[in-house]
Amino acid sequence: MTVLFLDIDTRDLSAKIKFAFDEYDRFYRHLTSQLMTNFTRKPHLYPHMFDFIDFQNTRHSINVYETKTPYRRNVYFLHRDTKTKFEQHMCEHVKHRNRQDLIHAYAEDIRPTDADLNRVVSYLMKLLETRTAARLTHQSVLTSQYPISSSQFYQRVSKHDKKHIDRKRAMFQQSQQTMLERYF
Numbered sequence: 001m002t003v004l005f006l007d008i009d010t011r012d013l014s015a016k017i018k019f020a021f022d023e024y025d026r027f028y029r030h031l032t033s034q035l036m037t038n039f040t041r042k043p044h045l046y047p048h049m050f051d052f053i054d055f056q057n058t059r060h061s062i063n064v065y066e067t068k069t070p071y072r073r074n075v076y077f078l079h080r081d082t083k084t085k086f087e088q089h090m091c092e093h094v095k096h097r098n099r100q101d102l103i104h105a106y107a108e109d110i111r112p113t114d115a116d117l118n119r120v121v122s123y124l125m126k127l128l129e130t131r132t133a134a135r136l137t138h139q140s141v142l143t144s145q146y147p148i149s150s151s152q153f154y155q156r157v158s159k160h161d162k163k164h165i166d167r168k169r170a171m172f173q174q175s176q177q178t179m180l181e182r183y184f
Contacts, residue, residue, distance in 0.1 A: 001075075003106075005069050008069055017136075028049070031047075032046055035085045043147060046146070047146070048146065048147065050124075052072070052128070053070045053072065073124045075110070076107070
């Protein structure tokens with residue numbers, strides 16, 4: 001799968017890579033929520049995925065510091081219970097009304113052959129094979145995998161989202177306390 005986001009207005013490459021990771025966290029959560037009901041209760045059905053940052057024209061000599069926001073290239077391993085829903089969702093419109101920054105998401109099947117798997121892995125890792133990647137790895141993480149743990153997700157979410165999560169957690173704890181006071 002390849003996922004492209006709108007370009008952000010900065011020359012700071014680390015900020016662009018961080019933006020791509022942050023937006024992909026939201027994309028993955030939305031996609032996962034579309035694959036099953038009550039998705040937060042079914043982590044065993046989440047797609048397992050290996051993810052790589054990439055830039056336009058990576059195989060050629062480029063100046064990544066003057067490039068647009070990087071894309072995310074991924075290999076998904078789907079549970080057989082969610083594969084059909086994933087294929088339907090990718091054929092439809094991947095966008096969500098709150099996801100205006102997502103330009104494009106495209107998925108393609110991998111044939112179960114060594115040659116096809118080698119082709120796909122080589123394509124996904126093409127940035128890591130460049131001299132530029134060695135410099136970038138000192139500044140930013142260029143790969144990830146999903147699903148991530150709850151604590152990792154909490155570390156990745158924005159300050160605004162953390163406040164919202166903390167507020168919901170506090171309201172839940174307050175309602176639990178009120179219930180205990182009322183009934184016990």
